[in-house]
Amino acid sequence: MSTIRLIRLFTKSLLVSISLCFLPGLSVAQSEPSDSADTGKPETSIELMYNEANNHSKVLTATVKTNVKDTYEAVKGISVNFYQKEVGPENLLGTSSSNDKGVAILVVPEDKLSKTSVDYTFIAASENDAKFEDNQEEISVSESDFVMTLEQGDSSRQVLIKLQAPDANGTMAPVAEVEVRLYVQRLFGLLALSVDPETTDENGEISVDFPAGIPGDSAGNLIIVAKVEEHEKFGNLEFQRKISWGTPLIIDPNKNRRELWSSRANAPLYLIFIINTMLIGIWGVIAYIVYEVFKIWKLGRQKAS
Amino acid sequence: MTATDQNSRRNFLKKGLGIAAVSSAVTALHAFQVDSVEETGEKVKLLSPEGEIVEIDIAYLKPIPEVNISPDESRHGIPGRRFVMVIDLAQCKNLRKCHDACDKMHHCGPEKEFLKVLKMQNNTLATPFWQPTMCFHCDEPPCVKVCPVDATFKREDGIVLIDTDRCIGCRFCMVACPYSARTFDWSEPAFPLELAHQHYSPETSVPAKMGTVSKCDFCPDMVRKGEMPHCVTACPNGVFYFGDENEDAVSNGAETVRLSELLRDRSGYRYMEDMGTRPRVYYLPPVNRAFPFQDDEFTKHKG
Amino acid sequence: MKTKKPVPLPYPTDQIEAISRDLMPKPFGLSGKIWVAVLSVIFLTGLYFYIEQFRFGLGITAMRDYSTWGIYIANFVFFVAISLVGSLVSAILKLSGARLRTPLTRISEMIAVSSIIFAALVIIVDMGRPDRFLNVIFHARIQSPITWDVIVISTYLTISLLLFYLPLIPDLAFMRDRYVGIPAWQKKMYTFLALGWNSHPGQEKILRRAEQILAILIIPVAFGIHTVTSWLFATTLRPGWDSNDFGPYFVSGAFMVGAGGVIAAMYIFRTHYSNWDKYLTDKHFEFMGRLLVLLSLVYLYFNINEYFVPAYKMKGGEAEHLRALFHGRYAPLFWSVQFFGMVLPIIVLMFRRGRKPLPMFIISIFVIVGAWFKRFLIVVPTLSHPYIPMDRLPESWQHYIPTFKEWSITAGTLAGALLIVTLLARFFPAIPIVETIEEAKPDHNFEEIS
């Protein structure tokens, strides 16, 4: 039983996480179906995204779709090869096959990544598939250092962002004029903290006061997410962190309230009392009458014997 | 002063100790799962329920068999949540994609509708508008009050469900609901054969059973997976917002907004508030409409 | 257990002979056999269609998602209503010391018992899942008016059975001792049921006391049963049902139709059995006629409250509902029921000549039929006027017209109830024999009975 519960918890967390990490519009590049050699197989379109999270893992996601009766449908189970620089076996980073939504995910293995340059080129290619025409898609991104820190003062709560990237000499330098959005993670999406994005200053920094009154979980925890979205040079950068800056959720202590609409176990006490009193009263009298009838029968026997 | 140093954190994760930071649930799971899953060595970064970033072998991402929610569990609901819906009437042009998606997922058959798109008119001079209606998952549900056998119940997450394994088909709840949200399987419902053998849970409302009541269930099976109800995701115009009142946020797929601000700024209201049922579905009035009204009223009932 | 010595009766034996000859239950004559045959056919047809409904679901009825309750529920309310007669005659009249009630008590208890049994059956007929009936007990939710109804109906049935049975004991003993020429099993049944009754003073004392207690006990339960039944409607938010005086409105209507039922039964018994006009005299009809006028006036009063007050306000959904009743789709039925089922009886019964047996019998049929359709008018139109617009729906969903099978099942239950009354009267005296003999005693003091 508890195993099942745990598996479920796990499934849920995984699915929540997948949707949160990879879904919201991170597209960087999209290939049109190639119009090369016609083998009669249907063509696909590949959308390749680069996503870096918490300054740590580089993740490539390729979404493969195909045109069916004028709508794009996900291609499930197609295998996608991810390369760096150019297509070739020596440049293969890994292979992944697409899920139900047509998404193939690859966490770029750091050891295979050639660090000769600060710019990377990634290619997602579907090759020699039995059902679909070959297709590939390529994106270029630059190395970056995107960090969010959370600082709590006596009366202030600040979100600090710093974005740096290697300059011509390869030393880290701040990057200005990059739009960063701040969010709070909610169950079904990211809640933007402001209507307009913030922009990094000449120090590559942003400092924002975290607003009060945003609900967190029962401990007040919430997840703050900073994002650089679809940047032409850096791709998608994301930094998220959990902190107890939310208003703690007070779970209704009367959740088992005795109401007319509650379950039978939580029926209002007055109702239980009234109905049982009436039941006992009336059925007590009925039982008494039945007993009296029994006495009639007994009296009848006495006389007869 | 609690400042988190990003570098130490980064190193911490890089050293591969990430697993140690995983929530207890996931750690425990590893203990159970280690020998049943063959690790591929390929890792993926994920967010644990506690908000920790963890690296997990991709093997764990393979479809995990659907876990059946027991009837008992489906009576309690998802802890800490209070689901709520907001419907933007200004955006609805009666495309009925919501209706079709709902019908399809719940195998409603030719005569049953959980979700209706009704033509409403406040008075003869006002332009009519389209109003999607479904079960409002009332906080003072008159339908639940009257059920003699606890077959319909209100959960802690606000959702009102029906256990068709318990329902005796008295239909008292149907007459008690002032919104006519409930439907009844008057005859043996027709559905695909594989569905007939599917494990029944009040959370999925399928397979339906003859002689019992059913209605919109807010798709708790989807919500458990972290996905929104079918009507919400099906609507191309973003009419439906769905979310957790405890988080004060609702999302229509494209955007996530604060529930309190949305209702405050756009004068959100509840249908027939004076009934005292306190619905969990709010409407945004059909003002500044995106589309002119076009009368193409629809009914699936053949009669 | 058998007593050799007959119960001693200190009156002129020829009178006893005459009374017992008149009142002892008799085998069916030709008309009786036809009557039973016709009722059985109707009942079995209903049963046949019910089996079909059991297998294929309520889809064989015209009920659909909007008109989700139909004539089954109307019929249920009707049965509950008519069953109230038991408490009216055997309790209220008894406690008020009405002299003429003796020959009426048994008849009314027979009607009460059979109709309450069928009320319970009809509610099962209306269930979508009759196979899960026991959920009502094992998963009972005390907040639901249906649970209250189940409790109060079973209580009322028990008390009604006792009220039928206890006063019957002396008669059973009487028949055990004096009924000759009956099959052995019938004799055995009387012997068994008579509980060795031998007019022992102790027995008489116990019996009188028990009857007295039951007569008091049944009054609140009777009010309860019909009030709770009215709450099945009044606790909802529907126009036409969302009313505060539904309880008394239903109870008064129930007493009225109950009185009508007794009058009809009285007339049939009186004309069917020879010499029964000596026991069910014009005086009894006169008495019941006055009672019915009184009850009808009370019901009229509640009707005015029920329809006039909301009609004065004409509020939202209520207005739509009332318009359908007053001059819409249901107007012909509504006005006929109000006129023939309530106003006309009041007018006719106001006159002395109207309170003669035959006119009263006709009037009582009007009252009963009117009462049945009144229940229809209470249940059905409301559900045709939900708050959400339903004009997009096809005609058959907007308006509920019961199917033949549905009518047939309903007719079957009505026939079944009549069949029970008939069979009870076949084996048990419909007029208490011993009590009648006792009252025939010249120095009998009526006051002492009550």
Ligand code: SF4
């Ligand atoms: S909308 Fe109707 S069915 Fe849904 S909770 Fe409210 S009263 Fe019950």
Ligand code: SF4
């Ligand atoms: S029809 Fe079913 S869910 Fe509705 S009140 Fe009756 S038993 Fe409860």
